[in-house]
Structures are given as structure tokens and as C-alpha cells.
Amino acid sequence: MSAPPPLLSVERLTMRFGGLLAIDDLSLDVAARKITGVIGPNGAGKTTFFNCLTGFYKPTVGSVRLNHPQRGVLRLEQLASHQVARSAQVVRTFQNIRLFPQMTVLENLIVAQHNALQHASRFSLAGLLGLPGYRRAEAAAMDKAVGWLQRLGLLDKADTAAGALPYGMQRRIEIARALCVDPLLLCLDEPAAGLNPRESSELNELLKHLASVEGIAILLIEHDMSVVMNVSDHICVLNYGRKIAEGTPADIQKDPNVIKAYLGEEDADELRADEMRTDAPTDPEAVR
Amino acid sequence: MAALVLAQHSTSPAERLKDAAAVAFIALLLGIPMIGLTTVDQGGALRIATRWPTLCIFVGVCFAGRLLLRYAIDRLRARKQARDRSAVSAPTVDQATSPLLTWIGWAALGISAALPMLFSENRYVVDTATTVLIYVMLGWGLNVVVGLAGLLDLGYVAFYAVGAYTYGLLSTQFGWGFWQALPVAGAVAASFGILLGWPTLRLRGDYLAIVTLGFGEIIRIILVNWTELSGGPNGIASIPRPSFFGLPFKPPGDNPTFASFFGLEFSTNHRIVFLYYLILALALLTNLFVSRMRKLPIGRAWEAIREDEIACKAMGINARNVKLSAFAIGAMLGGFAGVFFAARQGFISPESFTFNESAIILAIVVLGGMGSQLGVVLASLVLVLLPELGRDFAEYRMLLFGAAMILIMIWKPGGILSHREPTLRYRADGGRR
Numbered sequence: 001m002s003a004p005p006p007l008l009s010v011e012r013l014t015m016r017f018g019g020l021l022a023i024d025d026l027s028l029d030v031a032a033r034k035i036t037g038v039i040g041p042n043g044a045g046k047t048t049f050f051n052c053l054t055g056f057y058k059p060t061v062g063s064v065r066l067n068h069p070q071r072g073v074l075r076l077e078q079l080a081s082h083q084v085a086r087s088a089q090v091v092r093t094f095q096n097i098r099l100f101p102q103m104t105v106l107e108n109l110i111v112a113q114h115n116a117l118q119h120a121s122r123f124s125l126a127g128l129l130g131l132p133g134y135r136r137a138e139a140a141a142m143d144k145a146v147g148w149l150q151r152l153g154l155l156d157k158a159d160t161a162a163g164a165l166p167y168g169m170q171r172r173i174e175i176a177r178a179l180c181v182d183p184l185l186l187c188l189d190e191p192a193a194g195l196n197p198r199e200s201s202e203l204n205e206l207l208k209h210l211a212s213v214e215g216i217a218i219l220l221i222e223h224d225m226s227v228v229m230n231v232s233d234h235i236c237v238l239n240y241g242r243k244i245a246e247g248t249p250a251d252i253q254k255d256p257n258v259i260k261a262y263l264g265e266e267d268a269d270e271l272r273a274d275e276m277r278t279d280a281p282t283d284p285e286a287v288r
Numbered sequence: 289m290a291a292l293v294l295a296q297h298s299t300s301p302a303e304r305l306k307d308a309a310a311v312a313f314i315a316l317l318l319g320i321p322m323i324g325l326t327t328v329d330q331g332g333a334l335r336i337a338t339r340w341p342t343l344c345i346f347v348g349v350c351f352a353g354r355l356l357l358r359y360a361i362d363r364l365r366a367r368k369q370a371r372d373r374s375a376v377s378a379p380t381v382d383q384a385t386s387p388l389l390t391w392i393g394w395a396a397l398g399i400s401a402a403l404p405m406l407f408s409e410n411r412y413v414v415d416t417a418t419t420v421l422i423y424v425m426l427g428w429g430l431n432v433v434v435g436l437a438g439l440l441d442l443g444y445v446a447f448y449a450v451g452a453y454t455y456g457l458l459s460t461q462f463g464w465g466f467w468q469a470l471p472v473a474g475a476v477a478a479s480f481g482i483l484l485g486w487p488t489l490r491l492r493g494d495y496l497a498i499v500t501l502g503f504g505e506i507i508r509i510i511l512v513n514w515t516e517l518s519g520g521p522n523g524i525a526s527i528p529r530p531s532f533f534g535l536p537f538k539p540p541g542d543n544p545t546f547a548s549f550f551g552l553e554f555s556t557n558h559r560i561v562f563l564y565y566l567i568l569a570l571a572l573l574t575n576l577f578v579s580r581m582r583k584l585p586i587g588r589a590w591e592a593i594r595e596d597e598i599a600c601k602a603m604g605i606n607a608r609n610v611k612l613s614a615f616a617i618g619a620m621l622g623g624f625a626g627v628f629f630a631a632r633q634g635f636i637s638p639e640s641f642t643f644n645e646s647a648i649i650l651a652i653v654v655l656g657g658m659g660s661q662l663g664v665v666l667a668s669l670v671l672v673l674l675p676e677l678g679r680d681f682a683e684y685r686m687l688l689f690g691a692a693m694i695l696i697m698i699w700k701p702g703g704i705l706s707h708r709e710p711t712l713r714y715r716a717d718g719g720r721r
Contacts, residue, residue, distance in 0.1 A: 085601070099599065100591070100592050100595035100596055100599065102595060103595060103710070104713075106713070107588060107591075112603045124585075128580055128584065158713075158715070178602075
């Protein structure tokens with residue numbers, strides 16, 4: 001592929017916790033404006049991979065380069081977690097939802113725009129005095145938050161405490177909140193977990209819209225194959241921290257290594273029921 | 289017996305009667321030796337006399353009391369269940385600011401403004417009210433750290449002490465006035481807040497509480513032992529009192545005084561009332577400042593840190609700066625209160641800054657309802673006035689105090705006012721657009 005340079009290139013990433021090799025020599029490119037799926041059995045190192053990308057873990061070996069259109073090449077593995085979101089605009093969500101439960105949905109989305117607002121409030125002085133520059137910034141933040149809430153159908157819940165809402169809605173709020181940070185790359189950790197079929201098909205639409213219309217690259221960890229196979233432009237399969245396959249959804253479904261990893265070999269004794277489940281809907285006909 | 293006391297289900301009248309009868313029977317058994325029999329001194333010899341009527345009354349009171357208690361518990365439980373049920377059926381209803389609370393706030397402000405006029409001759413009332421206001425101000429300051437940022441600080445009194453000693457030293461050694469020293473003391477206290485904040489950034493919950501507790505003690509012990517600086521256990525005496533824009537509160541002399549300037553007869557009450565209004569103004573400014581900060585990005589970041597620090601980092605928020613700013617601003621407000629305290633007392637010593645004070649300030653914040661400004665006022669009233677009112681009961685006073693705290697925690701586990709007001713709303717804004 002002689003495509004434009006990738007937005008994110010991960011090279012020889014290794015993460016070791018004591019004797020445990022969580023990620024083993026992983027290299028991966030993430031294209032701009034595309035959806036890249038990361039799948040693999042439980043414990044394959046997918047979330048650890050996200051933690052390495054977003055500064056929550058420092059990888060033992062390897063580099064993560066981000067081609068930022070304005071700021072040039074950024075080495076994500078050297079940045080602290082808040083700098084990854086702030087400077088590199090790589091924003092993530094969490095497998096177990098992490099909202100600010102007592103704050104309202106709208107406040108959650110405004111907090112996500114903290115850096116822009118804090119800058120406008122000039123160390124809170126302009127904010128304390130209520131100067132027009134700060135008020136404009138606040139109104140703009142409000143508009144952005146309301147825009148995303150509307151897009152995700154959450155506007156009527158704007159003033160409700162986020163923790164009081166149902167699970168599926170909290171997932172969407174977390175995505176909306178991440179979008180308020182203006183991500184170049186959005187890392188979603190199992191966004192479809194716990195969603196019903198209707199909600200996950202809505203999620204598919206949203207993800208496609210974000211990539212193609214908003215131009216946000218998406219890195220997607222997901223067990224729900226109806227989502228991954230449907231939306232991903234490119235899929236990377238991990239097992240025991242190693243990349244075992246990479247390619248288009250169609251390639252992946254035929255790949256013998258992947259099938260082995262998910263279903264186990266004839267003589268493998270680690271066949272687990274919950275991994276079977278994730279494999280069940282891989283048939284593209286069942287997706288639709 | 290335990291089963292009787294802890295019965296979880298609502299009881300029928302017959303069950304209640306049976307329960308009360310059982311309690312009365314136990315009361316009878318205990319009462320026979322304790323009340324029914326008594327020793328009397330008869331001609332130098334001890335004899336046993338009986339008091340059956342008193343015993344009957346005792347058992348009767350136990351029976352009726354148990355019956356009433358059981359009934360009251362059932363009623364309360366039924367009401368709570370009804371409330372829970374309605375809360376479950378409508379969990380997403382937005383709570384608007386209760387007009388009652390707004391009303392209480394304004395009424396409290398009116399009463400506190402009028403108080404010295406109503407009790408102008410009663411020095412005790414104004415003095416006590418001043419003490420309440422000091423605690424209100426400290427509570428509002430600590431509320432930033434504990435209530436908003438969720439950083440459990442058990443050593444808040446250290447910043448109060450830093451403020452008080454900064455003013456004490458600046459005024460006695462360098463002749464600084466109250467208003468000159470106030471901002472400096474605030475800044476010094478804020479730097480101590482950052483000094484404490486740095487090493488504790490990675491700590492949470494219990495661990496943070498222990499370190500802050502230690503910090504509070506370190507400051508106090510330094511004050512006790514560094515005699516050259518702080519005067520040690522003797523403290524700092526004859527700290528100048530604040531003047532009314534340069535007019536001192538003194539008996540008439542050569543220089544114009546407050547009384548002579550306004551043509552009033554000299555009275556020691558002038559200073560008491562002035563101090564009262566001074567702390568009222570400082571406390572109101574604190575309140576204004578904190579409520580305004582809460583609605584700014586930094587205030588929302590404080591609350592977000594309390595809710596989920598990891599999510600904050602993922603949103604690009606520098607958790608270190610946010611925590612340090614909470615520590616610094618909380619400490620600064622505590623420092624201001626300390627300056628006032630030093631100026632009011634005219635004498636400070638390490639004894640005024642013991643852990644007990646930290647515990648009371650923390651209790652004010654927790655009892656008031658974390659993050660609630662009006663709750664702090666109500667809790668300070670309860671916690672300062674109860675021991676004052678209890679003076680007549682002497683040794684029972686701390687018992688009363690403890691009982692009040694337990695009762696509040698049973699009825700209002702989230703504090704007196706636990707409702708959280710959103711910092712901004714879509715609906716109100718949508719109307720304007």
C-alpha cells in the first residue's frame with residue numbers, strides 16, 4: 001500500500017510486568033480517518049496496549065509515534081497520560097466506564113474541555129471577574145457539548161447526574177465526553193460491551209460517521225464481532241501479547257491463526273466458553 | 289433479646305406488645321435488685337427496704353417507652369421505604385434549587401447582619417457568633433479540599449496556625465498592620481499548602497489522611513519547640529488588634545480614636561462588634577470566592593478529580609496542578625481565618641492549634657454535607673453552639689455533642705444538606721438561546 005503516512009505508528013512495543021510479557025514486540029500502523037480494530041481473546045494484552053499508547057503505562061521497549069498535523073511527530077511513550085490527551089489529542093475511553101458520576105452529563109462534557117477553558121479563564125482571574133473573553137469561551141464549550149449530546153441523542157439527559165443513567169447511555173456519554181477533547185485518534189475500549197443489538201447498531205453508525213465525516217481515526221478494542229467486522233477498515237489480532245494476524249475483516253475471518261486462537265487447536269485444553277461466544281457472530285451474514 | 293431489638297421487618301400491634309412485654313420483663317428482673325431493694329441506715333445498722341411502687345413505675349415506663357420506640361421505628365422505616373420507592377421510580381428528575389434553601393440562606397445572612405444590633409449590649413452573644421463565623425470560614429476553606437477535591441485533610445489546622453503566626457510575627461516584630469499582613473499570611477499559608485501537597489500527590493484516601501494528620505502535628509510541634517521564632521509554648525502575646533481604617537479602639541487619648549472620631553462614648557463593645565462584622569465580611573467574601581471558583585473550570589476540575597482521577601488524566605487534565613491548587617486555595621482561606629483569629633485573641637499559642645480543631649473543622653464539613661456551602665453554616669452552628677449551650681450540663685456536654693453527631697449521621701448520612709447543585713445547566717441556558 002502506497003497510502004499516506006500513518007497517523008500512528010507503533011514499533012516493536014514490549015510491555016513486561018515482572019515475569020509476565022503482556023505485549024511482545026508489537027508493531028502496528030493506524031491510518032488517519034480509518035477505523036482500526038484490535039481483537040483477541042481475554043488477556044491478550046489489548047487493554048495493556050491502550051494503556052501504553054495513552055501514557056498510563058510506560059512501555060518497557062518500543063516507540064509510539066504520532067504524526068500530528070500541527071505539532072509534527074510526537075513520541076507518545078514519553079508523554080504523561082494527560083499530555084497524551086492534551087498535546088497529542090489521543091483520547092481514550094475505559095472498559096469499565098469512568099464517568100464523573102455525581103456531575104451532570106453536561107458537566108462531564110465541559111470538564112473534558114478543561115484545558116481550553118482554563119486557558120481562557122487566565123488562571124481563573126478572568127473567570128472570577130466574568131470577563132467577556134472567558135464568557136465567550138464558556139459559551140463555545142457549551143455549544144460543542146450540546147452539539148455532541150444532540151448527535152448522540154443525549155440532550156434531554158443533559159442536566160441529569162451521569163451516574164444515575166442506564167449503562168448503555170453511560171457508554172455513549174463516555175464517547176461524547178472523549179469527543180469533546182477534539183481527538184485526532186479516539187481509542188475505544190470495548191464500547192459495545194453491555195449494549196443491546198439496537199444500541200450496538202447505532203454505535204456502528206456513529207463510529208462510521210466519526211471516521212468518514214469528522215475525520216477522526218478510531219482504534220477499537222471490541223469483543224462484539226458484529227461491531228468489529230462491520231465497521232473496521234483494518235483489524236489486528238493479538239494473542240498472548242503477540243500480533244498473530246493483521247488485515248481486512250474478510251482476511252481475518254479466514255485466517256487459520258485467528259481461528260486457532262479463538263477456538264483452540266484440536267489438542268488445546270484452554271477452550272473457554274466466553275471466547276466461543278465472541279466468535280459466534282463472525283459470520284458476516286449474521287451481522288446484518 | 290438481640291433478635292427483638294434488631295427485628296428488620298415492620299411489626300404488627302400484637303408483636304409490638306409482645307416485644308414491649310419482653311423488654312418490661314427484663315426491666316423487672318434488672319429492677320428488682322437495682323430499684324426494688326435498697327439499703328437504709330437504721331440506728332447504725334444497714335437494713336434492706338423495698339420500693340415496689342417505684343419499681344412498678346420503672347417497669348411501666350420501660351414498657352411504654354419500648355412500645356413507642358418500636359412504633360416510631362416502624363413509622364420511620366415505612367416513610368423511608370416510600371421515599372426510596374418514589375426515588376427509584378423517578379431517578380432522572382432534575383432537582384432544581386430548593387426555594388426553601390435559598391430562603392434559609394438569605395434569612396441566615398439577614399440574621400447575622402442584624403445580630404450585633406439586636407444584642408449590642410450582650411457581649412457573650414456577639415463573641416459566640418464571632419466564633420461560629422470563624423468556624424464557618426474555616427469550614428468553607430476546608431470544603432474546597434475535602435468537599436470539592438475529595439482530598440481528606442486531617443491537618444487543616446496547620447494552615448490556620450501558619451496564618452495566625454504569620455500575622456503574630458509580622459505585627460509584633462515588624463509592626464505590620466492587619467490589612468497589610470492579611471494577603472501575606474494568605475500567601476504564606478498557600479505555600480505551605482503546596483508544600484504539603486507535593487509529597488502527598490500520589491496518596492489517596494486513608495494514606496492521605498494519615499500524612500495530613502502528621503503534617504498538622506509537625507507544624508504544631510515546630511511551634512512548640514522553635515522557641516526563638518514562635519515563643520514556644522508561651523506563644524506570642526500582645527498582638528495588635530485591627531483598627532477601623534486607622535482609628536484604634538482605645539479609650540480617648542491624644543490621637544483620634546474610633547469613639548472620638550465618630551463622637552461616640554467609648555465602649556469596649558465597639559471593638560467586639562467591629563470584629564464581628566470583620567469576620568462576617570471575610571466569611572462572606574470566602575463564600576463568594578468559593579462558590580464562584582466552583583463554577584469555573586478549576587472548580588469543575590476539583591470535583592472531577594474527586595469523582596475519578598484516572599478519567600481526568602484521560603481528558604488531558606493535569607491532576608497534579610488541580611490537586612495543588614485545591615490545597616493552596618484551601619490553605620490560603622485557612623490562613624486568612626488564622627490572621628483574624630490572632631487579631632481577635634491578641635494572643636496565640638500552639639495550644640489553640642491542636643488536632644482537636646482539625647477534627648471539629650472536618651466534622652463541620654462532613655456533617656454539613658460535602659461540598660455544601662449552607663450545610664457548613666448549619667453544621668458550625670450545631671458544633672459550636674451545642675458545647676456552648678451545654679455549659680450548664682458540665683460533664684454531660686461532650687455526651688450531648690456526640691449524641692447530636694450520631695443522630696445527624698443516622699438521619700442524614702450524607703450530611704445535613706447533601707444535595708449537589710450543578711455548576712451549569714443546559715435547560716436554563718436553552719431558554720436564553
